[in-house]
Amino acid sequence: MNVETASATDARTPPVAVWQVIDRMSKEELVAWRMEEPRNRPSIAERNLDIGFPFGWYIALKSDELAVGEVKPLRYFSQDLAIWRGEDGQVRMLDAYCKHLGAHMGHGGKVHGNMLECPFHAWRYDGEEGVVKEIPYSPSIPPQVKRKCTRTWHIKEANQFIWFWYHPDDVAPLFDVVEIPECSDPDWTPYDECRWDIWGSLQNMAENGVDFAHFKFIHGTATIPTAELGWGEWDRTGVVRAKMGTPKGEVDGAIHTHAVGAGQAWVRFTGICETLLLAAITPIELDRLQVRYFYTQPKAQAEGPGAGVARAIIKDVNKQLDQDKVVWDRQQYQPNPIICQGDGPIAKFRQFYSRYYAQPSAEAGERAGFGSGCDGSHGCND
Ligand code: FES
Numbered sequence: 001m002n003v004e005t006a007s008a009t010d011a012r013t014p015p016v017a018v019w020q021v022i023d024r025m026s027k028e029e030l031v032a033w034r035m036e037e038p039r040n041r042p043s044i045a046e047r048n049l050d051i052g053f054p055f056g057w058y059i060a061l062k063s064d065e066l067a068v069g070e071v072k073p074l075r076y077f078s079q080d081l082a083i084w085r086g087e088d089g090q091v092r093m094l095d096a097y098c099k100h101l102g103a104h105m106g107h108g109g110k111v112h113g114n115m116l117e118c119p120f121h122a123w124r125y126d127g128e129e130g131v132v133k134e135i136p137y138s139p140s141i142p143p144q145v146k147r148k149c150t151r152t153w154h155i156k157e158a159n160q161f162i163w164f165w166y167h168p169d170d171v172a173p174l175f176d177v178v179e180i181p182e183c184s185d186p187d188w189t190p191y192d193e194c195r196w197d198i199w200g201s202l203q204n205m206a207e208n209g210v211d212f213a214h215f216k217f218i219h220g221t222a223t224i225p226t227a228e229l230g231w232g233e234w235d236r237t238g239v240v241r242a243k244m245g246t247p248k249g250e251v252d253g254a255i256h257t258h259a260v261g262a263g264q265a266w267v268r269f270t271g272i273c274e275t276l277l278l279a280a281i282t283p284i285e286l287d288r289l290q291v292r293y294f295y296t297q298p299k300a301q302a303e304g305p306g307a308g309v310a311r312a313i314i315k316d317v318n319k320q321l322d323q324d325k326v327v328w329d330r331q332q333y334q335p336n337p338i339i340c341q342g343d344g345p346i347a348k349f350r351q352f353y354s355r356y357y358a359q360p361s362a363e364a365g366e367r368a369g370f371g372s373g374c375d376g377s378h379g380c381n382d
């Protein structure tokens with residue numbers, strides 16, 4: 001489809017520049033593009049993304065992706081990890097490399113009772129204590145691994161996901177995982193998933209929600225929306241209200257966003273068809289995010305005569321992420337952005353978001369733009 005056709009057939013008014021990139025792809029090309037590594041990407045340092053990872057609860061896997069007795073390798077936060085589900089049903093996770101001779105325990109490791117057994121020489125690790133409990137061929141256990149010798153991870157299961165707590169200094173969880181009622185409601189559909197790799201940072205992605213002007217130019221909204229924003233201790237909320245045109249006339253629609261820490265985020269769409277989006281976004285590297293969008297809708301709406309509308313909402317939200325991705329994949333972080341009147345509260349967002357980083361050093365804080373840059377005095381809605 002060429003750009004002119006896209007502009008003419010899309011319900012939204014202004015032509016959107018990124019359609020040039022997205023709309024010429026076939027369905028298969030689009031799916032491949034969502035996961036592809038961009039070529040000639042600038043370095044992490046060149047893009048100012050070397051400011052560390054924000055702490056919080058993050059999704060490791062969907063609960064049904066790890067069976068009892070199963071071990072899997074993971075890579076998040078620039079670290080190799082091994083996760084397993086013991087015979088007691090509990091999930092545990094350790095740093096992947098064995099203290100003995102360095103095997104990656106996520107590849108070929110196995111579950112022994114509730115312990116993780118290394119594939120190389122069968123040393124057995126306790127996931128809670130982070131110690132080696134058994135070495136089948138040795139009469140003794142070296143003292144260095146008899147005491148805590150490896151990082152243990154806090155794990156929770158909620159909303160059909162396995163969550164882990166990330167903090168760069170291994171500080172214990174400062175808040176909890178929020179249970180979302182729709183996620184375990186049998187009257188709501190099983191998750192519908194769409195997946196991307198985004199070659200950028202979590203903070204840049206999160207900032208998008210308060211970047212009001214981009215909604216017009218990237219997503220093609222007729223006007224620049226505004227949102228009612230709420231700032232809690234660890235959570236932030238946003239509500240955007242809009243009239244939506246339907247065959248039955250205008251309805252009042254609303255989009256409620258909620259984020260707790262840097263890793264938990266969900267969105268409720270109301271109006272045409274209720275939709276809950278759980279955004280599972282977990283950093284792999286400083287410039288690479290694993291993004292999995294999980295949607296659930298009331299079965300009565302998603303499986304009835306309104307099924308087409310319900311599908312269209314999901315498709316539209318996925319399309320919006322495609323549009324943002326064109327920018328995010330190469331966006332440079334501007335620690336001291338030049339803000340103009342009409343921009344959303346970017347400075348307020350950054351000031352708030354800085355609490356998700358472990359005590360930034362003065363230098364790192366300056367590079368990240370915390371406590372500097374826009375002071376709101378020139379009309380940026382703070
Ligand atoms: S490397 Fe793990 S037991 Fe030897």
Ligand SMILES: [Fe+2]
Pocket residue numbers: 208214218219320324
């Ligand atoms: Fe966006």
